[in-house]
Amino acid sequence: FAFGGLGINPHWVTPRNPWDAENHRAPGGSSAGAGVSLHEGSAMVAFGTDTGGSVRIPASLTGNVGIKTSKGRWSTDGIVPLSSTFDTPGILTKSVADAVFAFEAIDAKSRHSTAKITIKDKSNITLGVTTDYFWDKCQDDIGEVVENTIAELSNAGFKTQPVALPEAHEAVEVMAGGIIAASEGYEFLASELPDWLKTLHPYVAARMNTGGESSTFDYLTALRRVQRLWQRADAQLAEVDVLATPTIPVTPPIISEVEDPETYRNSNMLTLSNTMAGNSLNLCGITIPVGLDKAGMPVGLQLLSRLHNEETLLAVALAVEVVIGTPAERLGKPPLGGSL
Template identity: 80%
Template sequence: DAENHRAPGGSSSGAGVSLLEGSAKIAFGTDTGGSVRIPASLTGNVGIKTSRGRWSTAGIVPLSTTFDTPGILTRSVADAVFGFEAIDAKSRHSSTKIRARELSEVRLGVTKDYFWDKCQDDIASVVEGTIAELIDGGAESRDVSLPEAHEAVEVMAGGIIAASEGYEFLTNELPGWAELLHPIVSGRMYTGRDSLALDYMTALRRVQQLWLRAEAQLADVDVLATPTIPITPPIVSEVEDMEAYVAANMLTLSNTMAGNSLNLCGVTIPVGLDNAGMPVGLQLLAKLHDEETLLSVALAVEAKIGTPKERLGPSPLGGSN
């Protein structure tokens, strides 16, 4: 934004910006609650959240062994598929490559509940317009009710699971480091320190039950289509106050956390600009370990609506697209 310094999303902030200004073609990140999809969406890039267990987390400093998933950010869906197939062990040993589906073969899940409740009107309009384009192009729209999203995000936002797992790692692998962390981060970790084992196990069991229910709800669709981020990227000066930061942070996370807390894989694709001229992302969520379907649909979307550069225009940072 030439007028205002805005948050680029995180925690893989540098990954998104490096793509935007042209110093990288593929960037790596980890997605525990949205940390690949959020910076990708806010910087007008594509971001893949892999399924839990699809890619190894060996060598990655953990936040949550339950929710951590590696991922990549790229400038286009085609680049994302290229990167995915190069990294993914299953894809490397398969003779079948991921190709764009015909839109007429896509079963597009559409919901009007949780994912839209906090969405700005201008962002909702862009995403709804994109979904309409896909349906006009031949995709089959199927109504989906997913009340599990609100419940799962509520459990995850409570912080007990991630904080307990993160604090355990700090205590046993990096003793003394918790005191050196930024107060926002250390405060989250201390939630784990102060929680009972019963609290942790109860929360974990609850989300695992929701995983099964969500899988059943999505059985008849290939992907669920939602807005990625429901708000415009915050102006940095407006979130320097802690209360404002926390509110904006939770809004930014609200839709992406559903992917992690429901044990799904997902991708965000740039589909337009909001009223502030900032990128808007379409989030596609698919069932566990169904990245092949997810990415074949994402390629179909890009084939229909154009690449991010075609859809959004040139990068405001002047980088190579």
């Protein structure tokens, strides 16, 4: 029910991450088949909804590009909601260039504008770099890949600027508490699809039931906390074009190693930890493949920008791709890939 970052699906079988030929690793979720579909050639553009990372996570873990749009940028009409506060539609593609092409075709504002998104001049790009929250849980090998990429961009002419974003920790803490998303998701199901509540997987049901048990006071308190943080985060990012961070701080787990509910919960929260900041701080974002970790799994660079700043975000992402190459050039072919 779009409520998990690993992409494990006991109902329809979990898609296999194409970057590990020996082990069945998590493909990332909740748009679990989206990233895999790009590699097998069944899609050139895949769609998903990003409530806490459900577009960026499967994109990053399968070595693809994934865009999380700003809240309200694209309509959510026709999408089964999980959280009216955090849900945002997004797309996954095999390159930034493809992502920009698809974005401009879908985006109403872009379709009615004569201005096109083009590569931003490197000398006019400022990358915000933080040393706090986004790196706290990061594996050394993943952190090294992302740090080296930021250094590579700096050497190519990108400007870098330190940014303190303490709001990320608090915002993710509130979101991870589950009250906002679970309350909104539970209310929708109870009102519109009550029979679905009986069919949810136990992992999803446990999180969803938190919403049914929460008080109005708890819900509104959590909502107002994150809304106050939105304003502070927007001000912190005012002097940079994007904030550059690792997308996922850990290697995707082998499916058999997260069958225990507690192990699953811990792995799921680690996987979501960096992407949730984008949703809980009301930002737009993109993930770009930048290398492989020690297990041979893709590592993503996450770029976050202020609300409704997609044009700048994508112009910067295009400039990044010019420097580091496309995902196919940077990572090569996955062992189980078909079309990449």
